Amino acid sequence: xxxxxxxxxxxxxxxxxxxxxxxxxxxxxxxxxxxxxxxxxxxxxxxxxxxxxxxxxxxxxxxxxxxxxxxxxxxxxxxxxxxxxxxxxxxxxxxxxxxxxxxxxxxxxxxxxxxxxxxxxxxxxxxxxxxxxxxxxxxxxxxxxxxxxxxxxxxxxxxxxxxxxxxxxxxxxxxxxxxxxxxxxxxxxxxxxxxxxxxxxxxxxxxxxxxxxxxxxxxxxxxxxxxxxxxxxxxxxxxxxxxxxxxxxxxxxxxxxxxxxxxxxxxxxxxxxxxxxxxxxxxxxxxxxxxxxxxxxxxxxxxxxxxxxxxxxxxxxxxxxxxxxxxxxxxxxxxxxxxxxxxxxxxxxxxxxxxxxxxxxxxxxxxxxxxxxxxxxxxxxxxxxxxxxxxxxxxxxxxxxxxxxxxxxxxxxxxxxxxxxxxxxxxxxxxxxxxxxxxxxxxxxxxxxxxxxxxxxxxxxxxxxxxxxxxxxxxxxxxxxxxxxxxxxxxxxxxxxxxxxxxxxxxxxxxxxxxxxxxxxxxxxxxxxxxxxxxxxxxxxxxxxxxxxxxxxxxxxxxxxxxxxxxxxxxxxxxxxxxxxxxxxxxxxxxxxxxxxxxxxxxxxxxxxxxxxxxxxxxxxxxxxxxxxxxxxxxxxxxxxxxxxxxxxxxxxxxxxxxxxxxxxxxxxxxxxxxxxxxxxxxxxxxxxxxxxxxxxxxxxxxxxxxxxxxxxxxxxxxxxxxxxxxxxxxxxxxxxxxxxxxxxxxxxxxxxxxxxxxxxxxxxxxxxxxxxxxxxxxxxx
Numbered sequence: 001x002x003x004x005x006x007x008x009x010x011x012x013x014x015x016x017x018x019x020x021x022x023x024x025x026x027x028x029x030x031x032x033x034x035x036x037x038x039x040x041x042x043x044x045x046x047x048x049x050x051x052x053x054x055x056x057x058x059x060x061x062x063x064x065x066x067x068x069x070x071x072x073x074x075x076x077x078x079x080x081x082x083x084x085x086x087x088x089x090x091x092x093x094x095x096x097x098x099x100x101x102x103x104x105x106x107x108x109x110x111x112x113x114x115x116x117x118x119x120x121x122x123x124x125x126x127x128x129x130x131x132x133x134x135x136x137x138x139x140x141x142x143x144x145x146x147x148x149x150x151x152x153x154x155x156x157x158x159x160x161x162x163x164x165x166x167x168x169x170x171x172x173x174x175x176x177x178x179x180x181x182x183x184x185x186x187x188x189x190x191x192x193x194x195x196x197x198x199x200x201x202x203x204x205x206x207x208x209x210x211x212x213x214x215x216x217x218x219x220x221x222x223x224x225x226x227x228x229x230x231x232x233x234x235x236x237x238x239x240x241x242x243x244x245x246x247x248x249x250x251x252x253x254x255x256x257x258x259x260x261x262x263x264x265x266x267x268x269x270x271x272x273x274x275x276x277x278x279x280x281x282x283x284x285x286x287x288x289x290x291x292x293x294x295x296x297x298x299x300x301x302x303x304x305x306x307x308x309x310x311x312x313x314x315x316x317x318x319x320x321x322x323x324x325x326x327x328x329x330x331x332x333x334x335x336x337x338x339x340x341x342x343x344x345x346x347x348x349x350x351x352x353x354x355x356x357x358x359x360x361x362x363x364x365x366x367x368x369x370x371x372x373x374x375x376x377x378x379x380x381x382x383x384x385x386x387x388x389x390x391x392x393x394x395x396x397x398x399x400x401x402x403x404x405x406x407x408x409x410x411x412x413x414x415x416x417x418x419x420x421x422x423x424x425x426x427x428x429x430x431x432x433x434x435x436x437x438x439x440x441x442x443x444x445x446x447x448x449x450x451x452x453x454x455x456x457x458x459x460x461x462x463x464x465x466x467x468x469x470x471x472x473x474x475x476x477x478x479x480x481x482x483x484x485x486x487x488x489x490x491x492x493x494x495x496x497x498x499x500x501x502x503x504x505x506x507x508x509x510x511x512x513x514x515x516x517x518x519x520x521x522x523x524x525x526x527x528x529x530x531x532x533x534x535x536x537x538x539x540x541x542x543x544x545x546x547x548x549x550x551x552x553x554x555x556x557x558x559x560x561x562x563x564x565x566x567x568x569x570x571x572x573x574x575x576x577x578x579x580x581x582x583x584x585x586x587x588x589x590x591x592x593x594x595x596x597x598x599x600x601x602x603x604x605x606x607x608x609x610x611x612x613x614x615x616x617x618x619x620x621x622x623x624x625x626x627x628x629x630x631x632x633x634x635x636x637x638x639x640x641x642x643x644x645x646x647x648x649x650x651x652x653x654x655x656x657x658x659x660x661x662x663x664x665x666x667x668x669x670x671x672x673x674x675x676x677x678x679x680x681x682x683x684x685x686x687x688x689x690x691x692x693x694x695x696x697x698x699x700x701x702x703x704x705x706x707x708x709x710x711x712x713x714x715x716x717x718x719x720x721x722x723x724x725x726x727x728x729x730x731x732x733x734x735x736x737x738x739x740x741x742x743x744x745x746x747x748x749x750x751x752x753x754x755x756x757x758x759x760x761x762x763x764x765x766x767x768x769x770x771x772x773x774x775x776x777x778x779x780x781x782x
Contacts, residue, residue, distance in 0.1 A: 003117070004035035006124045014123050021119045024096075026112050029089045030070060037069050038113070049273055050111035057527045057593075058271060059106035063097065066109075070094040147255075150247050151286045157240045158293050161233060165297050168229050172304055175222045182215035227312050233301060234318040240294055241326050244287065248329060251283050252336045257498065260339070264471055267346055267493045268517055269524025277341065281361040281418070284337050288362040291333065295326045331464060334455060337361035338466040341420060344449050346489040347482060348428055348473050356423050356470070358451050360410065363419025368455045369412035375421050375453040377406040381434060385448050385469060385502040393465075400447060401431040401475075410453070431475045439563060443484035446472040446492065446503045472503045487562035487574040490517060508555040511539055518577065525585045528593045534600040541566065542573045546602065571627055579628035587659035588630070596620070596677060596686045597630075607648045609678060610635040615646065616675030618683075620664075629653025630664070634674055636715075651712065662708050665690035670710035 007018050022028040031038065038045075044062050048055045074090040077083040101109035189208040195201050259276055266272035302319045311317065342357035358375055360368060378399040380388070408421040433445060449470040456463045472492050474485040494517040495505050515535045523529035530538070540546030542556055544567050562574035569576075580599070584592050591597050597620045598606075606621050615637035623629030632651040654667065665687040668674055677686040694707075 027093050050107045059110045063106040067094050185212050269520040284361040285365040288365045334464045335466045347485045359420040366457050372409050373453045402429045483578040508557045511551045511554050537600040580622045583628040606633045610648045618674045619678040623653035626653040667710045
């Protein structure tokens with residue numbers, strides 16, 4: 001049964017609480033008429049973290065789908081007059097969501113929906129728990145209901161063994177009292193037997209013998225009962241420990257390991273639900289409490305057994321084994337839940353401040369904070385990390401570098417119930433590198449930050465030496481090493497296998513896995529991921545085989561990815577992709593998210609598309625020859641000639657340096673012969689919203705602010721110059737011209753620049769140097 005159907009069966013008071021949850025922000029009509037769709041998307045609602053700005057694009061997609069579903073539902077009621085008000089209410093909600101959230105705050109709407117569903121679920125579960133009805137564990141809001149259920153079972157078993165232990169104590173006390181009475185009877189009998197055999201003494205002796213026999217029979221029964229109760233209790237503790245072991249393995253080896261894997265994949269841009277760690281902490285704290293209580297019970301059983309040391313004939317004392325087993329469970333729990341909540345940067349520059357946060361998930365429950373532990377950080381090499389995993393310890397003072405501000409004290413935060421320490425001012429001063437072999441570079445070498453501490457539990461009864469390793473780190477000393485360092489980190493994050501030897505990764509991986517990694521990184525950096533066509537283009541470039549139709553069964557090697565230069569280039573595939581991603585993130589994010597930049601398309605394919613388009617049609621592609629370069633390709637038809645000439649031109653690539661001077665949208669606005677974004681979108685519609693406004697307040701510093709205009713010699717001049725036949729109309733105006741780049745790395749001239757089409761070379765415009773013309777613009781100029 002769906003959550004909404006269960007909510008509708010609540011009693012009136014609870015149902016009113018559900019009604020109060022939904023307001024104008026998220027109307028009840030939307031919840032009711034889209035109940036099935038909303039609950040089908042439970043996983044998406046749960047995966048998006050409203051506090052993580054990196055999830056904005058995912059939230060935007062989900063909100064857009066919600067709005068579309070609302071509008072479709074409203075349209076389906078169009079012919080039903082009885083549902084007129086419902087249709088209007090749904091359409092009003094869709095319009096509100098568009099205006100308030102879709103493009104400005106999609107995470108806000110996701111947060112509202114999540115909170116509504118959470119409160120609704122809690123109300124339903126409270127009511128069903130009162131009725132003794134089992135709740136359905138299929139909702140994503142309770143992703144691991146079986147874990148919660150198992151914890152409840154273990155809590156009940158622990159309470160039951162506590163009650164049985166109390167009864168055992170009472171029976172043992174009763175046995176001790178009766179044993180004392182029996183001993184008194186035996187002593188009295190011995191005294192009487194040593195006296196004169198008078199009739200009175202004989203009668204007393206007979207009575208005492210009878211009482212002694214009865215007492216001994218009762219003691220024998222009590223001994224048998226005590227032994228049986230002890231064995232039953234030990235068996236029950238064994239069953240509890242077995243269940244604890246299974247559940248702990250699931251939480252630590254599945255849930256926590258999956259969280260760590262998701263944390264690593266977040267380094268490549270994958271969505272990451274940081275709130276999941278709080279849920280895991282709740283489970284670990286519950287485990288710690290149950291383990292501690294059972295351990296205490298077993299120690300109590302050992303104490304009782306010491307007081308009355310009776311053992312069954314041929315029996316085996318299980319208590320030492322149980323005590324050892326449950327202590328190992330506690331040790332495993334403590335050492336495994338010492339985790340890095342916030343990883344240090346995986347590309348780490350020397351003499352640059354960085355941060356990290358370490359957390360002990362069970363620290364608050366075990367009162368570790370009563371003796372605040374110190375945490376020390378060091379950096380170790382791949383070989384040292386390998387030795388550490390084998391030996392479970394490091395030689396004192398062994399490290400591969402010097403880190404400043406590398407010690408901190410863990411603190412307990414009452415509001416969040418977290419025991420953690422944040423290192424906010426660490427700095428890597430020195431690094432000791434290993435000898436390089438073959439083509440290895442310093443950007444291939446991986447290190448790791450080692451966090452170490454010591455905890456005492458139970459007033460010093462147990463002391464744990466704990467450590468944890470960060471994700472692999474590549475150390476650089478200069479910014480130009482960053483692209484290759486990120487290649488090493490990205491490959492490691494994407495393809496590291498669980499339980500590997502540090503920090504081995506496969507040399508070759510299937511292309512679909514590489515494509516998934518590239519898509520995640522590009523989406524995280526720019527806001528929009530890569531299409532199938534984009535990925536196919538990238539595969540052709542990576543494999544140096546653009547003619548291949550299906551790359552899914554091909555393996556891409558590490559060398560092809562970032563070691564071997566592309567054909568006829570002096571840079572690698574990764575360097576090209578990284579530069580494209582960087583320029584898109586810094587200068588082209590909005591038009592890329594709008595779909596206005598085709599980007600990943602080859603030169604010939606761009607020419608083929610434009611040749612069949614009308615004059616003035618243009619597209620934007622990433623340059624094959626210029627790192628981080630963006631080329632404008634367009635179809636131009638010169639109608640001033642005797643016979644119309646159609647040709648495709650490609651402008652020398654623009655890079656970040658150019659966009660810092662003149663944004664892309666303004667460049668497109670300057671070039672008046674660019675009319676339609678491929679295939680047939682007016683350029684004002686595609687880029688008009690990004691134009692820099694003209695005019696504004698006059699400068700107050702006495703200087704005239706120049707206005708830069710992009711101009712390609714041989715083509716019509718921008719309209720800002722209209723009214724004058726040439727720049728010479730303003731002889732006193734400065735006329736510097738700034739070339740975009742030198743032509744050494746530019747794309748070759750367009751196919752239209754050859755002489756085979758009958759146009760003399762001296763009449764063909766030269767596109768190797770698009771120019772910025774600086775025209776001083778004053779309000780009182782003519």
